[in-house]
Amino acid sequence: MPKAAESLADTPVCLELSKVLADSYNLYLKTHGYHWNVRGPQFNSLHNMFMTQYTEMWTALDEIAERIRALGELAPMSGSAFGNLSSIKEGDATKSATDMVKELVKGHKTLIETLKNAIKVADDASDDPTVDLLTVRLGSHEKHLWMLSATLED
Template identity: 40%
Template sequence: MAHQDSDINTIGLQTSSANQLAEKLNTLLANYQIFYMNVRGYHWNVKGPQFFELHAKFEEFYTDLLTKIDEVAERILTLGHQPLHAYSDYGRISTIEEDKNVAGGEDCVRSVVKGYQVLIELQREILSLASDADDEGTASQASDYIREQEKTLWMLNAYLG
């Protein structure tokens, strides 16, 4: 039986909780989009003795980021909201800043580390909010991303020594 209560959305969550989660997810989406373009830039522009290794690794990262961008946008839609889709909005709310003219291998890797750290921190906030709202879908998504990206950070930090 469907809820008639206007405080409950179509997937059974409190509307106020869904609104708060959608706003946080749009912030996450903005950070993913800026980070995605940064990693594309590292892929295109990396130079140095680790070129072949890093060029391939950055492609792996940005391909994964693109998948997650789509999944985050779809989760926002599932919550009954609209995902941001303009780079002017992304630039305004992202805490990850555009990274221009980075070409040194280690500098690129350090920037990737910083980007993943920002994403993980945001996803932990979202996980906490989603858990409080009994939003298993968003909590599960955030938890999966955190687990994967923590492992990626461990490997990147091992690479940097």
């Protein structure tokens, strides 16, 4: 029988996957919100880039949660659970386009660190399917980070 979400600390791989899910969900929400609220001369390009990124992240959320379930745990699903697990802060719609990009860069860097830690824990547990899933996610977030960072260059 699956354990309650509060018991995830008993299973290190699922705890790390839950942190990845929470950071991913918060970064998804921030990216989607910035897609709605970006303005200025770069509106069209940023609006489209944010949509590409949040769409990719949305699909990944399901894959991460399903991996937690495959390991016999319940996936966190509430705002409070995500808030307790995530290292990524909420977005601010009043920010300028440049500051939105900077916030997303910071969010991807944070999630990349969360992913690297989760990969280590999964690797130490010889959980190859989780390592594979997280490695793909790492590559995606490194690409998103590169694209966002490139918009900040002169």
